[in-house]
Amino acid sequence: MSSVKKCKNCNKENEKSAKTCAGCGAKQKNTGKTIAIVAAIVVVLTIAVSSNGNKKDKIDNSGAASASASSAPTAGDDPSSQSSSSSSSSSEESVKVGGSYEGNGLKFTVNAADTAFVVPDDTYGMYKLDSGLHYVKVDFTFENTGSSGDKYVSIYDFKCYADDSACEQKFVNSVTGDFMNTQLSPGRNKSFSTLYAVPDGAKKIELEYTSNVWTNKKIRIDLQ
Helix, strand or coil: CCCEEECCCCCCEEECCCCECCCCCCECCCHHHHHHHHHHHHHHHHHHHHHHHHCCCEEECCCHHHHHHHCCCCCCCCHHHHHHHHHHCCCCCEEECCCEEEECCEEEEEEEEEEEECCCCCCCCCCCCCCCEEEEEEEEEEEECCCCCCEEEECCCEEEEECCEEEEEECCHHHHCCCCEEEECCCCEEEEEEEEEEECCCCCEEEEEEEECCCCEEEEEECC
């Protein structure tokens, strides 16, 4: 590797370490050193961001076995096909009913799921769905497990899919109350319910949660 570099002002060769040109006196940029420093900074920042993103990033399905039994099958479903669908969709990135996910200082737990939910006391039919649809209700608890900074929580943090097709989220005041979103300070928690309109006979029902907006990492919640 050459130990000299040409001056961009007069084209005279100088030592790479030279701060000024021996010919014209123009200042010389030590580009090699600058690039090395920038590269080192990028590496350090990448490691720091990666480490921070993976800190306490975990899925815990230890409580899912007993809780999953409370999830009612959708009308018209074959129990054998339901079991097969749930089994095939499981993975390390999947949270079960009764399980939890923790990452970036925020933890959510899927307390319960009713895949054949009926809105109570709907005397006037205000919450009646179109033919061929039924409600799915999911109960969550969010907790800010970080040591500093508020965390944003919303009933719209999840997207629902039935057999890989997007389902519409429904707002039913008698079920969800007035809660829409909030900022949780460290150590605080909030429990709430979400409702979705799902086609009758759907074999696979999932929710999708974006755990990191920068990497677009998705966490799946298996409901059926």
